[in-house]
Amino acid sequence: MQDYRNLLSDLMSRYRHRVDFLSIRLEKSEGSNIVIKNNQTENLSEGTSVGGQVRACYKGGWGFATFNDLTQLSSRIEDAITSALLIGDDETILAPVIPIQISCELPLTGTNPRLIPLAEKKRLCDRYDRILKEVDEKITSSLVSYNDSQQTILLATSEGSMIQQSWMDCEMRFSSIASNGNIVQTGRETTGTRKAFEDLINLENIVASASKRAVNALKLPSVRGGKYTVVIDPILTGLFVHEAFGHLSEADMAYENPDLLEVMTMGRKFGGEDLQIFDGAMPEGHRGSYYYDDEGTPATTTQLIKDGVLVGRLHSRETAGKLGEMPTGNARCLNYHYPPIVRMTNTWIGRGKTPVADLFKGIKEGVYACNWIGGMTNGEMFTFTAGEAWMIRDDEIAEPVKNVTLSGNVFKTLANISSIGDDFYWDESGGCGKGGQSGLPVGCGGPSLRIKDVVIGGE
Structure with a gap:
């Protein structure tokens, strides 16, 4: 070179x-x-x-x-x-x-x-x-x-x-x-x-x-649709934090949408005091990791939510300048055919303190959802399909079920996180799409979560 x-x-x-x-x-x-x-x-x-x-x-x-x-x-x-x-x-x-x-x-x-x-x-x-x-x-x-x-x-x-x-x-x-x-x-x-x-x-x-x-x-029953207390595994947590919250944290979306910018006001409380959300290319060894973004800004780790409160967002140099904030090193392009835009890197929810077994306690009837097949978001709303699911009955994992979809409003769902597990897993399977640039490598991670009042669909 x-x-x-x-x-x-x-x-x-x-x-x-x-x-x-x-x-x-x-x-x-x-x-x-x-x-x-x-x-x-x-x-x-x-x-x-x-x-x-x-x-x-x-x-x-x-x-x-x-x-x-x-x-x-x-x-x-x-x-x-x-x-x-x-x-x-x-x-x-x-x-x-x-x-x-x-x-x-x-x-x-x-x-x-x-x-x-x-x-x-x-x-x-x-x-x-x-x-x-x-x-x-x-x-x-x-x-x-x-x-x-x-x-x-x-x-x-x-x-x-x-x-x-x-x-x-x-x-x-x-x-x-x-x-x-x-x-x-x-x-x-x-x-x-x-x-x-x-x-x-x-x-x-x-x-x-x-x-x-x-x-x-093929032989599993479908869950009866309705609202349930749900426990999700770390892989589904990673999908949730990336798709449902991460894209809303990309500052170009907020800057171009005054209504979203008002919703994503710094200092607004979105969850409990144990909720911590991050994004950054600085952690080594993940698919969203690098040293410098495509504008030459050094990689960082940006805390988006601290103790349940919105404290950060993801920036290019232009969005950071226009909003009077610091650049975060999140300007990325898929390849030379496309200009850099604000993109996530590695996005995760911080590990909690609740033993995973305790996440199921006190649930008379609920759903345990793991892995993922697919999903979609539309602004604040999301719908994900779990790869595997079981009913929870009287504090225990019970019979497996199929065709479980989880839907809701991301801000209400963040507020409904009642417990955060003490486990953690990095999922390196992600390929993110935005602005016609699909398949950009990213990392997602998090612990198991217990969330109340999640809308579950069956067939």
Whole structure:
């Protein structure tokens, strides 16, 4: 990258005086993709991508250009600057960051997947697909997907930053469909890592559990719809805090929506004194971890809720500047085709003090929900489908049930968290979507939670 560093320095010297802010981000990525469905290979590929983006800001107006031919770089800079000059009519307000020149790489704990032959990755996928199919004859469809990528980013800004950063990311997904006459059920598992290829081997039990859940659900009764006291496991907690609360903490959503900004007023109480919520790329080893975001802001850990009270939100430099707050290092883009926007990194609820067994005490009839199949949010409202569920009767986990959906208002649900477990788990299966940029790696975590008055749907 040294030649490119010199090139970007020369270009910055030539163009920086024409706008208020200018950044150039070069990216090289290489990766593998494998899809096995019903013992048939649907995709087996390796690829390399080289490209970049230019962002220019003038009087609050942003110009953006992307390219995959480095000989066009000067022309794309002109395009971005021209766009910014045409639309800028206000004031450029960016929270300040200290310029830095650094080269860094997220550490691995084992083998880089890019060093593993494609044939070996294919054999791993084939083995997992056979496991999915062999669980039971009622499995009618199976799917295994594998993706890995190695990205190297070089970011230069008109303020003097020159940051080279690289990381590896890998993800596997397993799903099965079981059928019995007209009854069809799905089971799924997802796992990911930024640490080592070894994290993806010896997953036989996890893979088989996807098929077992699909088969078992064929004969399970559905829960009677209504309001219940619910205990959710750490995986579902991670999904909840990311989808239901995390997106509302992204400051671009609040800044562009005055009503939401009023709801998300600093100092507003949303939960009990034991409720702590965080987001940050600073914790090492997770899929949302890095050293610098795509604007050159250092990674941080941001506390969003402290003792039940809203104390923070997630920022780009622009949203931080406009709201008079500190940048948090949450400006991220999926790849060079897209501009950075405010995105979560690793989002979690802090560990509590209640022994997990005690979360079930005093519940005459409730629901215990674990894992997840899917979900959706719409502003303050959410609906999630649990991967597994059991009834709770007289303080004990009772019979399993299927098709459990959990719905509600996120703020009311936060207030209804009555106990927080003393366990904790990081779920590295997340791929977040926002603004047309889907599949951005994130981490989610948390403890088991007991929540009252959750709306549970059955069939």
